Structures are given as structure tokens and as C-alpha cells.
Amino acid sequence: MDPGTEAAGGRAPRADAVKKTRGGPWATSLRRFRANRLALWSLYVIAILVLVALFAPLLAPHDPIAIGDVMGTRFQPPSWTHLFGTDEFGRDLFSRALYGARVSLSVGVLAMLLSTTIGTLYGSVSGYFGGVVDGVMMRVVDVWIAFPAFYLMLLLVGVFEASVPALILILGLTAWPATARFMRGEILSLRKREYVEAARAMGLPSYRIILRHLIPGALSPVLVTGALAVAGMIGAEAGLSFLGLGISPPTPSWGNMVAAGKDTLASAWWVSFFPGALLTITLIAFALVADGLRDALDPKALDQKFV
Amino acid sequence: MLLSVRDLRTRFELDEGELWPVNGVSFSVGTGETLGLVGESGSGKSMVALSILDLVPAPGRIVSGEVDLGGEDLLSMSGAAKRRVRGGEIGIVFQDPSASLNPVYRIGDQIADVARLHRGLGRVEARREAVHLLGDLGIQQPEKRARAYPFELSGGMRQRAQIAIAIAGRPRLLIADEPTTALDATVQAEICDLLKHVQGEFGMSILLISHDLALVADVADRIMVMYAGRIVEVGHWTAITQEPRHPYTKGLIGAIPHLGAGSGSPLEAIAGTVPDLTDLPDGCPFHPRCPEAGEDCRSAVPRLQDVGDRLCACYRVKHTEAVT
Numbered sequence: 001m002d003p004g005t006e007a008a009g010g011r012a013p014r015a016d017a018v019k020k021t022r023g024g025p026w027a028t029s030l031r032r033f034r035a036n037r038l039a040l041w042s043l044y045v046i047a048i049l050v051l052v053a054l055f056a057p058l059l060a061p062h063d064p065i066a067i068g069d070v071m072g073t074r075f076q077p078p079s080w081t082h083l084f085g086t087d088e089f090g091r092d093l094f095s096r097a098l099y100g101a102r103v104s105l106s107v108g109v110l111a112m113l114l115s116t117t118i119g120t121l122y123g124s125v126s127g128y129f130g131g132v133v134d135g136v137m138m139r140v141v142d143v144w145i146a147f148p149a150f151y152l153m154l155l156l157v158g159v160f161e162a163s164v165p166a167l168i169l170i171l172g173l174t175a176w177p178a179t180a181r182f183m184r185g186e187i188l189s190l191r192k193r194e195y196v197e198a199a200r201a202m203g204l205p206s207y208r209i210i211l212r213h214l215i216p217g218a219l220s221p222v223l224v225t226g227a228l229a230v231a232g233m234i235g236a237e238a239g240l241s242f243l244g245l246g247i248s249p250p251t252p253s254w255g256n257m258v259a260a261g262k263d264t265l266a267s268a269w270w271v272s273f274f275p276g277a278l279l280t281i282t283l284i285a286f287a288l289v290a291d292g293l294r295d296a297l298d299p300k301a302l303d304q305k306f307v
Numbered sequence: 308m309l310l311s312v313r314d315l316r317t318r319f320e321l322d323e324g325e326l327w328p329v330n331g332v333s334f335s336v337g338t339g340e341t342l343g344l345v346g347e348s349g350s351g352k353s354m355v356a357l358s359i360l361d362l363v364p365a366p367g368r369i370v371s372g373e374v375d376l377g378g379e380d381l382l383s384m385s386g387a388a389k390r391r392v393r394g395g396e397i398g399i400v401f402q403d404p405s406a407s408l409n410p411v412y413r414i415g416d417q418i419a420d421v422a423r424l425h426r427g428l429g430r431v432e433a434r435r436e437a438v439h440l441l442g443d444l445g446i447q448q449p450e451k452r453a454r455a456y457p458f459e460l461s462g463g464m465r466q467r468a469q470i471a472i473a474i475a476g477r478p479r480l481l482i483a484d485e486p487t488t489a490l491d492a493t494v495q496a497e498i499c500d501l502l503k504h505v506q507g508e509f510g511m512s513i514l515l516i517s518h519d520l521a522l523v524a525d526v527a528d529r530i531m532v533m534y535a536g537r538i539v540e541v542g543h544w545t546a547i548t549q550e551p552r553h554p555y556t557k558g559l560i561g562a563i564p565h566l567g568a569g570s571g572s573p574l575e576a577i578a579g580t581v582p583d584l585t586d587l588p589d590g591c592p593f594h595p596r597c598p599e600a601g602e603d604c605r606s607a608v609p610r611l612q613d614v615g616d617r618l619c620a621c622y623r624v625k626h627t628e629a630v631t
Contacts, residue, residue, distance in 0.1 A: 193406070194401060194403065194406035194407040195406065195407050195408055195409040195410070197362070197364075197401075197407070198399075198401060198407040198408075198469075198472075199409070200362055200393070201360055201362055201393055201394065201399045201401075202393060202394035202398075202399075202420075202421050202424070202472065202473075202476070203389075203390040203391060203392070203393035203394035203395055203421075203424060203425065203476070204390070204394075204420070204424065205390060212409075212412075212420075213409055216411050216412075217409075217411065
């Protein structure tokens with residue numbers, strides 16, 4: 001046999017094999033995520049919502065708050081001038097919905113970041129040190145979780161003046177114990193890994209072991225719960241605003257927009273419908289992205305398309 | 308002496324009872340010396356290593372003893388002082404490099420981390436040091452390998468990387484706990500040569516732990532044989548391998564297969580199995596398997612004593628003047 005052809009024949013698949021492992025586990029996960037149509041489209045939806053929220057002042061055709069000629073323009077059904085119609089004060093609902101996206105997304109994402117950060121650190125410390133420290137820290141979490149979160153939020157919103165920053169703080173500070181509890185479980189299994197033992201044998205201080213060796217290992221489940229948490233936070237903000245305890249009119253939020261239309265649902269359905277639909281789409285999108293992340297990041301999942 | 312371990316005892320309290328993987332172990336390692344520690348699995352070798360670093364996992368704990376490093380007892384040091392010793396004074400290489408390297412960090416970063424922590428190097432210097440160490444340990448294209456993740460390297464390269472991590476803090480003692488067991492036979496020899504090279508270059512002392520007496524004899528100056536948590540024989544490597552005196556050591560030597568020995572000759576093995584550490588026999592723990600055991604062996608544990616050219620813990624071994 002001609003050695004030249006043999007070598008060439010042998011090289012091609014090998015180069016391919018190298019390419020496949022290059023970039024590591026993250027690249028594999030990215031590929032898996034991209035293969036998930038639903039999750040990918042959901043991510044596009046979220047990206048569009050983020051852009052809309054960022055550029056709301058440029059995109060909005062009308063002032064979202066100013067009340068003009070009320071009697072002339074109130075309760076107009078959707079049309080080309082007012083895509084989502086107008087409300088009882090004659091304000092353009094499309095413009096209000098764009099601005100409402102700012103409130104919903106910023107509250108959702110920032111409150112999630114706050115609660116995930118606190119929960120991750122709290123749970124990691126508890127799981128890493130174990131023993132009495134763990135016992136005390138987890139009892140605090142138990143008590144916290146035993147108290148219904150929504151009532152706690154209601155209470156806090158009642159005590160403090162509700163503004164966007166206040167809502168972020170309140171939602172973020174009430175929701176962290178769930179993250180803490182699950183993070184503790186992750187750390188409990190990770191800390192028995194040999195590379196953690198090796199890090200201790202190299203004299204690394206505890207905080208560096210937690211930050212550099214434990215938390216990165218638990219990052220993928222954190223991403224998944226983080227994406228789900230955004231949906232939870234947006235839902236909670238909308239719920240509070242609907243009840244009149246969150247963002248108060250005239251500042252638009254999807255929650256208070258839905259509430260504003262609830263009495264005229266029969267005659268002017270569009271007032272509640274559009275913000276409600278946006279809310280639903282957003283929550284589903286985040287949930288589907290979380291789902292896609294979970295499948296993409298699961299090391300045990302079989303990569304059916306690529307195996 | 309660089310390191311002196313005195314009467315170290317480590318106990319595990321389990322539901323099945325308590326066990327003592329390290330039961331009154333004393334030894335010392337001289338500067339620049341390679342000491343081999345040999346024993347079957349479950350004899351407590353690895354626990355000796357972890358006890359020296361005070362890293363015994365729960366539910367185990369060090370009950371008594373001293374680990375004297377340059378005049379200071381490591382076991383009574385503060386947490387911060389212990390961390391300076393770990394990695395800075397004593398480096399350790401574990402058996403399975405694929406498990407003890409963090410899978411999500413580049414090799415070079417893991418080496419540089421230790422160099423920064425223990426030698427106060429800056430980010431750039433530490434990075435250069437990592438590449439330098441990898442090259443020094445015989446890794447081709449060290450620049451490129453430093454940027455690799457553990458999964459991108461072969462078993463032998465991973466073990467080299469782990470050695471680089473262990474010596475990045477310029478420790479005075481390197482503990483190698485079964486450093487070649489997870490590797491191919493050809494790579495084993497390379498890693499052994501590497502340990503000798505590292506010792507020559509940095510003047511480190513080495514505590515080499517292995518179940519493989521032949522491998523230890525190839526590298527070590529002195530050999531220490533451990534059985535059921537106790538040291539049973541210590542001596543110069545030639546004394547242990549050429550003229551073993553403890554019946555257990557004799558069994559170990561006899562069990563080494565020889566190339567060229569008649570193909571018909573059976574492979575010898577030590578009768579019986581390693582005793583259950585929670586249920587040790589009275590007297591010498593080796594007596595149920597020992598061909599030379601007598602009545603006295605059943606009553607009390609023999610002490611490790613000077614028998615001339617070595618230390619030995621056996622009633623059958625009497626003091627003799629060194630022959631050579």
C-alpha cells in the first residue's frame with residue numbers, strides 16, 4: 001500500500017477529532033444550546049426586549065406619561081398611529097409598554113444578580129465550612145424560607161417607598177435563601193473533589209478555594225437557576241405593581257398597566273392585553289432559556305447530534 | 308534533619324469501630340534525602356502524608372504526635388502558618404493527576420497561582436515561572452501547554468503539571484503519594500527520573516510513597532516499610548532490598564516478579580490478606596500471615612528497635628553487627 005495515501009487518509013479524521021474537543025466543555029455546551037431551537041429563539045426574544053428597553057426613548061412614538069387631549073384620544077383601539085391603542089388618559093400604550101420593559105427587565109435582571117450573588121456566597125461558605133457554621137447558617141435559611149416570600153415582599157414594599165431601586169433591593173434580598181440552599185448542596189459534593197483537597201494541600205486560603213475552585217465548578221446550575229430567577233423576579237414585580245404596591249403610575253410598568261385596564265376589560269381589552277401578553281412572552285422566554293441552558297450544561301446529557 | 312515525625316497517631320471513628328491508619332509512626336527525612344515509604348493498600352501510607360500536612364479528612368483526626376519541621380511543630384501552628392507550610396515548605400503530588408488538577412483552569416494558571424501565593428511573584432513573573440517549570444519538567448512547547456486545560460493533556464503530561472504545581476512554591480520537602488500508579492509503565496520510569504532531576508536541581512528532600520517496592524528502591528536512599536499503621540522496618544535501600552529481615556519485607560521482596568526467572572517458577576505472594584484495620588489481631592498485626600510467627604508474637608506488639616544496620620519491629624529479628 002502506498003504510505004502517502006494511508007497517511008493522508010489517517011490524518012483527516014484525526015484533525016476533525018481535535019477540532020471537536022477544542023475550546024472545551026463550554027464550546028460543547030454552546031453547540032448544544034444552539035441546537036435547541038426553542039431556547040435559541042427565546043434568547044432572540046430576550047435580546048430584542050433588552051434592545052427595546054435600552055432604546056425606548058428613541059423608539060417610542062409618543063410621550064409615555066404626558067396626558068394630552070384626553071377626551072379626544074382616550075380608549076382608542078390599536079391602529080397605525082397607536083399600535084397598542086390608548087388608555088383612559090389618552091396615552092399611547094405602545095410607548096408605555098416600551099418604557100415598561102425597562103422597569104421589568106432592570107428589576108428582573110438586577111434583583112436576580114443580587115439574590116444570586118448573596119445566595120451563592122452564603123451557600124458556598126456554609127457548605128465549605130460545614131459543621132456548626134453550616135448548621136447555624138442553614139437554620140437561618142430554613143426560617144427565612146418558611147416565611148412566605150410574597151408576604152415578606154408585601155410587608156417590605158409597604159414599609160419602604162416603592163421605586164425601581166427599592167424594588168430591586170427588596171426582591172433581591174428576599175429571594176436569596178433558595179439559591180443559598182441549593183448552592184450549599186452543590187458545594188458539599190464539590191468540596192470532596194480531589195482538586196479541592198489538592199488546593200488545600202498547596203496552602204490556598206479558604207476564600208480563594210471557595211472563589212476559585214468551588215464556585216466555578218457549580219457555575220452551570222447557577223446559570224440555570226439564574227435564568228429562571230429572572231422570570232420569577234419579573235413576575236413578582238408585575239404582581240406587586242398590579243396590586244398597586246410596586247411601581248406606581250404614572251411611571252409605566254407592565255404590572256401596573258395590566259391593573260390599569262382591568263376595569264375596562266370588556267370595552268377596551270387592549271389596555272390590559274398588550275402588557276399582559278408581553279409579560280407572558282417574557283416569562284416564557286426566560287423559562288425556555290433556563291431549560292435550554294440546563295440541557296446544554298448537563299455533562300451527563302447525551303449529545304445525540306454529535307456523538 | 309529537615310522533617311521529624313514523632314509518635315504520630317491518627318484515628319478514624321467509624322460506625323464499625325475505630326481504626327488507626329497511623330499508629331505511632333516516627334521517622335525523619337534528612338535534607339536532600341529521598342525516603343521511600345512502602346506498604347500494601349490500606350497500610351496507612353497516604354494517611355501519613357495527609358497527617359504530615361494536617362489535612363486528615365473527617366471523621367479522622369490526629370490524636371497525638373509531632374511533625375517537626377525545622378524546629379517547629381506543624382500540628383500546633385496557627386492556621387495561617389500551616390498554610391505557609393503547605394505548598395511553601397512541603398509540596399505534595401497525588402496519585403491521580405486527572406482528579407487533582409482543577410478541570411476548569413489552564414495548567415499554567417494553576418502553577419502560577421502557587422508561585423504567587425508562596426513566593427510573592429507578580430502575575431507576569433509567575434506566569435513565566437510556570438512556563439519555565441513545565442519546560443524544565445520535560446514538556447515540549449511549554450508556552451502552549453501552559454495555556455492548555457487538563458483534559459487536553461496526556462496522563463504523563465498531567466502528572467508533570469502536578470509536579471510543577473507541587474514545586475512551584477519551592478518547598479524543601481516534596482511528598483509524592485503513589486505518583487506513578489495511575490500511569491503507563493513507560494511513563495512511570497520517566498516520572499521517577501523526573502523526581503530525581505527535581506531533587507538534584509532544587510535540593511529538595513522527597514518522601515516517596517508507593518506500594519511498588521521495586522520502584523521505590525530505584526529512587527530512594529532509605530526505605531521504610533509500613534504494615535497496618537505501623538513502621539515495621541527502616542533501613543538503607545540496599546539493606547532492605549538485598550537483605551530484608553522483617554518477615555513482611557521478605558514477603559514483599561519475594562513477591563517482586565523477575566524477568567529471566569524460570570518461566571515455570573510460580574509468582575510468590577504473601578499468604579492471607581491485609582487485616583481489617585477496625586479489627587486487628589492482638590500482638591504483632593502481621594502474625595496471622597507470618598511464616599515465622601511464634602507464641603510471643605500473639606501477645607504484644609513488637610517495638611521498632613535498632614538491630615544494627617537498620618530498625619526492625621519483629622521478635623524474630625535479633626541485634627546483629629552490621630555485616631558490611
